[in-house]
Amino acid sequence: MGRRWAGAVILTCYLLFIAALVGGGLVVSGNLVLSATLATQNHWLLLMGVTAFVVAVLWMTVVVHSYVITRPESRTFGRRLVAGAVVTVLCVAVASPAAAVGYVSYTAYDVSTTLFESAGSEPHDDADPWNGQDRVNVLLLGGDAGKNRYGMRTDTMIVASIDVETGDVVLIGLPRNLENVPFPEGTALAERYPAPYGFDNLLNEVYQTVVDEPALAINPYATDPGADTLKKVIGFAISLDIDYYALVDMQGFEDIIDAIGGIRVYLEEPLPYGQRGEYIDAGWQLLDGRKALWYGRTRVNSDDYSRMGRQGCLIKYVAEQADPATILTSFRSLASAAKSTLRTDIPQPKLPHFVELAEKVAKADMETLQLSPPQVNTAYPDWEHIRALVHHAVYDTPLPAASGEDAAPDVGLSPESSAADTGETPAEQPEPTPHSPGRQVGEEATALDELCP
Incomplete structure (x- = not known):
């Protein structure tokens, strides 16, 4: 049409845009931290x-303007209608990918600002994101809040200690029925529940105790004072600095598993669950969210400690099977599930580095140390011996001989702790033994590959 300068500018901008997309794709494809930074940091998302x-x-302006300057002066109604339809289709074709990018960017921005703290209390340096630490420790909590329950009990408590160089993980499982938990000196909890007996409830009640009485919180200004206090209490009890926590409501866990397409597990024998005599069949099974939740929670013909082993297996399976392509295609449902069920104090600047660490974890070794009978007497725990067990598992320090209290504990469950949340009578609960499936036995951390077929 004789508009050479305009055409040259538009064509040049178009080619530069394509080149920028190709170049950007090549740059981020080989840099996981950069990709994660773009996907998790608010300013880049915006x-x-x-x-x-x-x-x-x-x-779209170029499309419409091009039509305006190229249309013939005399046209029939039919030609005008066809031309308008073509222009509309071209504009929609241009706008649709942009709308998709905008939607995904906004969703990621919303999740990022809702779930993660915009700034952490500790300084952050991308060149040294873990501040010189060899390991980062994260407390993984599973809560059982529900319409038929008062408050929330943290029946799942696992400390994941991750080697930041290799990605190797030690999962330290804390039974929900640990008693006499000690509290950090000088805290309101320590004054309310002094040594030598400490807390007069089970460990899984600490969270709700703080929620019911906020004055007992170690840091009342934390986003979730109950979870923050439990993180510090468990860290003190096992003598391990715990950096962050992640709390997921177990019912919402179903949605998260469904969003990633389920998980494949192998069962050597059928696994009973529920009150209606249901079973998960033996062999390789693809579990949806509901069955995965039962896999990690059931105690039918089982016990608390076998359940702890399966919960460690769940973490292993998710880490190995969470496919990035599936996560991207299910991003909307996964984001929705995370927003409604997940709470954490991981600061936003750490997210890209956790993504990089997660890639290492998926290919690394996983071990578990269950602080359960026979190595720990949950009714009368020897906390000094527990601390020695933890440090031996995490740092490979020498392990002293167990004290008399922990040498030959009663591995039976009290009627209150075994049947309280299942509706089963104590007589229906099997007597647990160290040979129950999923049970880690002995004072050495066990490779999850041995417990998870």
């Missing part, structure tokens, strides 16, 4: 959304 909108508007 920039991507705004850029997609601006590009779409400019591109």
Whole structure:
């Protein structure tokens, strides 16, 4: 049409845009930290959304303007109708990818700002994200809040100690029925429940105790004072600095598993669950969210400690099987599930480095140390021996001989602790033995590959 300068500018901008997309893709494809930074940091997410909108508007303007200057002067109604339809289709074709980018950017921005703290209390340096630490320790909590329950009990408590160089993980499982938990000196909890007996409830009641009485919180200004206090209490009890926590409601756990497409597990024998005589069949099974939740929670013909072993297996399976492509295609449902069920104090600047660490974990070795009978007497725990067990598992320090208290504990469960949350009578509970499936026995951490077929 003789508009050479305009055509040259538009064509140049278009080619530069394509080149930028190709170049950007090549750069981020080999840099996981950079990719995660773009996907998790608020300013980059907003920039991507705004850029997609601006590009779409400019591109649609070019389409409409090109039609205006090229249309013939005399046209029939039919030709005008066809031309308008073609222009509309072209504009929609341009706007749709931009709308998709904008939607994903906003969703990621919403999840990022809702779940993660924008700034941490500790300084953050991308060159040394773990502040010189060899390991990062995260407390994984599973709560059982529900319409038919008061409050929330943290029946699942696992400390994941991760080697930041290799990704090797030691999972330290704490039974829900640990008693006499000690509290850090000088805290309101320590004054309310002094030594030598300490807390007069089970360990899984600490969270709700703080929620019911906020004055007992170690840091009342934390986003979730109950979870923050439990993190510090468990860290003190096992003498391990715990950096962060992640709390997921177990009912919402179903949605998270469904969002990643389920998990494949192998069962050597059928696993009974529920009150209606249901079973998960033996062999390889693809578990949806509901069955995965039962796999990690059931105690039918089992016990608390076998359940702890299966919960460690769940973590292993998710780490190995959470496919990035599936996560991307299910991003909307996964984001929705995470927003409604997950709470954490992991600061936003750490997210890219956790993504990089997760990639290492998926290929690394996983071990578990269950602080359960026969190595620990849950009714009368020897906390000094427990601390020695933990440090031996995490740091490979020498392990002293167990004290008399822990040498030959009663591995039976009290009627209160074994049947309280299942509706089963104590007589229906089998007597647990060290040979129950999933049970880690002995004072050495056990490879999860041995407990998880």
